Every structure is written in structure tokens, then in C-alpha cells.
Amino acid sequence: MVDIQSNEIEELVEWLSNISEDGEGVTRLLYSQEWIEAQSQLKEKFEELGMDVEFDAVGNLFGTIKGTDEPEKIIATGSHIDTVVNGGRLDGQLGILGGYLAIKHLIEKNGAPKKSLQIISMAEEEGSRFPYAFWGSKNIFGIANKEDVANIADKDGVKFVDAMHNAGFDFLETAPKHNDLEAFIELHIEQGNFLEEEGASVGIVNSIVGQKRYDVVLKGQANHAGTTLMSYRKDTVEAFSRIAVNGIDKAKAIGNPLVLTFGRVNPLPNTVNVVPGEVSFSIDCRHTDQNALNEFTAELEEDMKRIATEMGISIDINLWMDEAPVPMDENIIQTIEQVCVENKLNYKVMHSGAGHDAQIYAPRVSTGMIFVPSIKGISHNPAEHTETSDIIQGIEALKNSLEKLAY
Known part of the structure; x- marks a missing residue:
């Protein structure tokens, strides 16, 4: 039996989406006034439900209904409560x-659960204001390093630490x-x-892909486009083109779930x-299997070196990101x-090609x-949309899963 009503969802989405910077879509960046207002209003909403509500030191918000038998x-x-700039209404x-x-x-x-039920509005996931992602969930487990954010700033020069303190x-x-914490389930739009x-x-997610990201620099020789004969050129765009076509052809031959992006x-x-x-x-390569990801990227690196050497280009x-797949x-x-x-x-069982708090x-x-x-497949865009009938099924899946785990 379906309990969730479409008007409930639409009213809540409209309410929270309106807490945003001016402009198209939803913009709610970490520690901004809009972020503060959204977290504060969610706190009130959770308290109206009879939850015990608290913030942790960095701004993660927890609302808890105590269990009757095993409250611990x-x-x-x-x-996460933060968004990208001009994002959608659901991410x-x-x-x-x-x-x-x-x-x-x-x-x-059902009344109170046997085990405690908790909802967490995490401070930050996107990395859209400051060059740091998963600040909320990493702090929940004490794995965020103070040193990583001590000297970073946003595009306007506002330091992370100052924004947090303000x-x-x-x-x-x-x-x-x-x-x-005995279990955690995250509901999210697919973004694909x-x-x-x-x-x-x-979609029932069985794994979040591993990712490797590279920055690559090719150096040849800049020269006159009219007087430099083709056979004498050290053209780095040609080298890049060969690298990209070679890599994409091999990725297509291997097929899903491997993806490769220049x-x-x-x-x-x-x-x-x-x-x-x-x-x-830049290169972004993802796969659900660590060995397959390692094998493909090792071959890709060797191919790039070979192509560059053949063309007399340095x-x-x-490799600046190397995240393992997370089952x-x-x-x-x-x-x-x-x-x-x-x-x-x-439903379908599937993997996630994007990163989420669940991987932390x-x-x-x-x-x-x-x-x-x-x-x-549109996301991180004001055009982001999911039919309310599908959202209802997703919430029903979440609700009934929480019921089995907590009651």
C-alpha cells in the first residue's frame, strides 16, 4: 500500500528549493546565509516531528526518534544540503x-521504532564553494583533515575557516x-x-564506481602554422588527438561499466x-572493479607515453585522484x-557512476x-527533474526498508 502522497513531496521540494540564492535553479553553498537558513528550518521541521535534534561541530544536522527497545x-x-551553483531541485x-x-x-x-531512527542533513558533499568534497560525511567519522581546509578559499577569496566561523x-x-550507527540508506536521484x-x-545500488583522475601536460614546439611543414611539426594537439581516440576506442571495446572522459x-x-x-x-576514468580499473589505466598510461615518444613530445x-570502488x-x-x-x-539493481555520501x-x-x-539523465542543472510518481516509489522503498531494520 502506498502511503506517500504527491502533494506532500511537491510542497516540501518547493519549500526547500526556495531557500536559495537569487538566480536560476537552486544555489545553496556551504556556510552561506541560504545554507544556514535551510539547516535552521530543517531543524524546526524535525523538531515538529518530535525528534531530538542537534548540530555537530561543523554543521551536520541530526534528527532522532529514540527506539523503545534498543535506543543505542x-x-x-x-x-547533503548543499548544492552546486544553479543546480536542480532534487540533488x-x-x-x-x-x-x-x-x-x-x-x-x-507504527509509533516509536524499536531501534532509533535518524535523519541526517549533511553539511556538504559537492565541493562547489570550496575545493573540498564530503566535508559533512567525513567529519561524521572523524576522517576530515583540518590541514586540508585551513588555507583554502572560495572564488571571492573568502577563507573556508572564516566562512565556517561566521x-x-x-x-x-x-x-x-x-x-x-547500525545502518545507513541514502535516497538520491540517479543523475544518469x-x-x-x-x-x-x-534503482538498488550495489556499488559506487572507483575513479582515477589525471592532469596531463604535453610539450612539443610552437611554430608558424604557414611555414612549418607537416613532417617537421611537434604538434601537441595532434598528440592529444591520437591519445584521446586511442583511449576512447579501447574503452568502447571493453564496454560497460568502464567509462573514460577527456x-x-x-x-x-x-x-x-x-x-x-x-x-x-584532464582524464576521468571509472569502473566498479578495482582490478579492471587498474589494468585499463595502466595500459592507457603506457599508450600515452608511447604516442608522445613516437612524436618527439614530452x-x-x-594521477591526482585514485578512489577505490565502494560496494x-x-x-x-x-x-x-x-x-x-x-x-x-x-526496480533494477545497478551501480552508481557518480560519487555520493554513501561511499564514505x-x-x-x-x-x-x-x-x-x-x-x-540531467542533473546539476535547473532542468533536473524526476516524475513525482517515481519519487513516491523511491520513498516507499526507503520507508519500508527502514521499517524492516528499525521496527
Whole structure:
């Protein structure tokens, strides 16, 4: 039986989305006035539900309904409150609003749970104001390093530490202990088009991909575009092109779930009549299997070096991100799948090609993720949208999973 009503969802999404900077879409950056207002209003919303509500030192917000039998054991849900600049109305905040509705309906239906139920509105995930991501969830487990943010600033020169202090928050004095967290489930939009293409309303995530990101610099020789014969050129755009085509062809031959992206390319001097003597570019490579990711990127690195050497061009390869794939908990996956079957929800088991707070939780707490479709796969964009009927199925999957775990 479906309990969640479309008007509940639409009103909550409209309410929270309106707490935003002026402009298109939703902009709510870490420690901004809009962020402070949103967290404060969510605190009031949680308190109205009878929750015990508190902020931690850095601004993560926790609302808890104490369990009657084992209150020290916590079944949690939630997501992040921050957005990208001019983002959509669902990324991050759907997991908070959906968790709120799921717990609200469970309390109305069943009263207090046996184990404690908790919703977490995490301070930050996106890295959209400052060059640091997962500040919220990393602080929950005491793995955020003060040194990493001590000297960083936003595009306007505002230092991270100053913004945090001005918002009324500070660094954690001691590492928190979250041995009381027994399970965590995050509801999120897919941010891809798999579910829409498959005609499914719920995605049960079994793994979050590992990622390797590179910055690569090729150096050849800038020269006159008219007088330098083709056979004498050390053209770094040609070298980049060979590298990109070679890598993409091999990635396509291997197929899903491997993905490879050359997302940023900067030729120098970037002038119409000069052979480009330098090109810097980025590489983003992802896979759900660590060995497969390692094997492909090792081959990619060797291919890049070979192509550069053959063309008499120097190459510098900087691997600056190397995140391992993160599997979700098998018992949580089975729980979500069971409630989908029992409630005739239209679901698919899938992996996540994007990073989420759940990947910080998963190595430390039994963790699962539930996706709902993104129309045309659009996200981080004001056009981001999910049909309310699909959101209802996602919240129902979350609600019934929390019920099995906490009641």
C-alpha cells in the first residue's frame, strides 16, 4: 500500500528549493546565509516531528526518534544540503526530504521504532564553494583533515575557516564515535539515464564506481602554422588527438561499466596561426572493479607515453585522484530488494557512476543506496527533474526498508 502522497513531496521540494540564492535553479553553498537558513528550518521541521535534534561541530544536522527497545542502535537515512551553483531541485535535498517523509509516515503508522531512527542533513558533499568534497560525511567519522581546509578559499577569496566561523561552526575537537550507527540508506536521484531507459522507478545500488583522475601536460614546439611543414611539426594537439581516440576506442571495446572522459583540454598558445606547442588535459576514468580499473589505466598510461615518444613530445602524467570502488552492504541490498518485491515496486539493481555520501559511510557502516530516475539523465542543472510518481516509489522503498531494520 502506498502511503506517500504527491502533494506532500511537491510542497516540501518547493519549500526547500526556495531557500536559495537569487538566480536560476537552486544555489545553496556551504556556510552561506541560504545554507544556514535551510539547516535552521530543517531543524524546526524535525523538531515538529518530535525528534531530538542537534548540530555537530561543523554543521551536520541530526534528527532522532529514540527506539523503545534498543535506543543505542541507530538506523539512519539522509543526504547533503548543499548544492552546486544553479543546480536542480532534487540533488542532495531529495534524500533529506524523502527520509523525513519516510520516518514521518512510519511514526504515524507504527509509533516509536524499536531501534532509533535518524535523519541526517549533511553539511556538504559537492565541493562547489570550496575545493573540498564530503566535508559533512567525513567529519561524521572523524576522517576530515583540518590541514586540508585551513588555507583554502572560495572564488571571492573568502577563507573556508572564516566562512565556517561566521556561520557559527568550528572544527571537531575530538574524533566522533559512531559505533551506534547500525545502518545507513541514502535516497538520491540517479543523475544518469539508466533507469529511464530501462523503464524502472527504483534503482538498488550495489556499488559506487572507483575513479582515477589525471592532469596531463604535453610539450612539443610552437611554430608558424604557414611555414612549418607537416613532417617537421611537434604538434601537441595532434598528440592529444591520437591519445584521446586511442583511449576512447579501447574503452568502447571493453564496454560497460568502464567509462573514460577527456573533459578539459587547453592548447597553448591557442592561436589560429601557431602550431600548438603545449596541451594540458584532464582524464576521468571509472569502473566498479578495482582490478579492471587498474589494468585499463595502466595500459592507457603506457599508450600515452608511447604516442608522445613516437612524436618527439614530452609528457607529464599526474594521477591526482585514485578512489577505490565502494560496494554496498549485501544485507541492505537484499532488504531493499525484498521490500521492492513485496510492495510491487518497479526496480533494477545497478551501480552508481557518480560519487555520493554513501561511499564514505559504506566502509564503516552497513550502507545502501536507492536511486530514482533522472529525466534525460540531467542533473546539476535547473532542468533536473524526476516524475513525482517515481519519487513516491523511491520513498516507499526507503520507508519500508527502514521499517524492516528499525521496527
